[in-house]
Amino acid sequence: MNIPVDDPRQKIKSVTVNGERMPLEDAKVSIMAPGLTFAATVFEGLRAYWNEEKQELFVFRLDDHLKRLLDSMKLLRLDEHYSVDTLREQLLEDLRSNGYREDTYIRLQSYVDDWGSMTAKGPVSTSIVSYPRPRLDAFRTGRDFAVSSWRRLDDNASPPRAKAAGNYINSRLAGLEAKESGYDGAIILTAAGRVSEGPGGCIFLVRNGVLITPGVTSGILESITRDSILKMAEETSQATEARDVDRTELYIADEIFYCGTGQEITPIISVDRVQAGNGKPGKITQAMQALYDGQVRDIAPEHRDWRTPVYGNQED
Ligand code: PMP
Numbered sequence: 001m002n003i004p005v006d007d008p009r010q011k012i013k014s015v016t017v018n019g020e021r022m023p024l025e026d027a028k029v030s031i032m033a034p035g036l037t038f039a040a041t042v043f044e045g046l047r048a049y050w051n052e053e054k055q056e057l058f059v060f061r062l063d064d065h066l067k068r069l070l071d072s073m074k075l076l077r078l079d080e081h082y083s084v085d086t087l088r089e090q091l092l093e094d095l096r097s098n099g100y101r102e103d104t105y106i107r108l109q110s111y112v113d114d115w116g117s118m119t120a121k122g123p124v125s126t127s128i129v130s131y132p133r134p135r136l137d138a139f140r141t142g143r144d145f146a147v148s149s150w151r152r153l154d155d156n157a158s159p160p161r162a163k164a165a166g167n168y169i170n171s172r173l174a175g176l177e178a179k180e181s182g183y184d185g186a187i188i189l190t191a192a193g194r195v196s197e198g199p200g201g202c203i204f205l206v207r208n209g210v211l212i213t214p215g216v217t218s219g220i221l222e223s224i225t226r227d228s229i230l231k232m233a234e235e236t237s238q239a240t241e242a243r244d245v246d247r248t249e250l251y252i253a254d255e256i257f258y259c260g261t262g263q264e265i266t267p268i269i270s271v272d273r274v275q276a277g278n279g280k281p282g283k284i285t286q287a288m289q290a291l292y293d294g295q296v297r298d299i300a301p302e303h304r305d306w307r308t309p310v311y312g313n314q315e316d
Contacts, residue, residue, distance in 0.1 A: 015127065030115060038112075039166035042078065043163060049103055064227075067084060079121045091108065142267035143269065144269060148174040161220075174198075188219075205254075211238055238288075253277070255277050255281075
């Protein structure tokens with residue numbers, strides 16, 4: 001395989017499958033794996049942030065991601081595989097052995113491997129792949145979104161609370177539609193027509209100084225970034241509401257942003273070509289970005305338990 005020179009795969013020394021490290025090209029899945037055919041796969045996307053001054057890489061909310069992976073496995077009835085402790089050790093070892101000294105993304109996946117039926121619960125395999133991933137430019141500039149014609153999955157059909165591969169068909173369709181119509185991203189509504197989330201992140205809006213986000217029963221993934229934002233807002237006396245959000249609130253909001261591990265906090269500067277506020281990243285959005293950056297990079301002193309140092313170069 002010819003990997004382009006600027007591709008992050010160039011920097012991957014090894015990946016981890018079932019606790020064993022190997023080159024990326026040696027990590028394989030069976031073509032008959034139920035994880036492939038029937039999407040019996042759950043996953044997590046995490047980020048680790050480099051702090052130059054401390055010469056340390058910090059994984060953000062590692063245990064929360066690991067717990068969510070186990071919850072997703074339980075929802076899909078995958079056989080138990082590794083404990084949080086084992087997964088934590090494998091993930092940190094994967095980062096250490098790659099020796100990253102820059103912002104990194106980690107994809108952790110558990111799936112039914114080998115051969116089996118639609119209801120096979122095992123054999124489960126778990127893979128960890130980490131690679132450099134810098135912050136998106138959109139963090140600063142913002143993005144133009146559209147309300148999707150696709151509706152969000154329902155808890156009683158394909159539960160969005162599970163971070164399961166199959167749920168991403170819904171995300172893919174919404175994402176493709178938005179891109180093909182000239183937008184950067186999609187906002188998906190629930191079957192009842194309320195705001196749910198984007199294809200890979202949650203939505204916040206600001207109205208009259210209040211930071212509003214759809215509740216966890218609005219067909220969303222229980223986002224760790226969303227939770228961090230709500231906690232940081234509370235701690236800084238920023239008023240918040242987690243409640244049903246109507247579509248039309250998007251068109252009159254003063255600010256809107258998209259959040260998730262990948263996007264971090266990305267300003268949404270228009271929805272369906274209707275400007276949000278003055279069409280620039282808003283004040284509260286920027287304040288939340290600054291708080292978030294302080295947390296993920298271990299600059300702010302609060303929430304030390306949100307950050308796991310990878311190399312252990314620091315004194316405690
Ligand atoms: N919703 C969906 C559908 C996602 O894929 C993600 C990304 N994991 C999120 C929300 C954001 O979740 P988190 O903040 O935990 O990354």
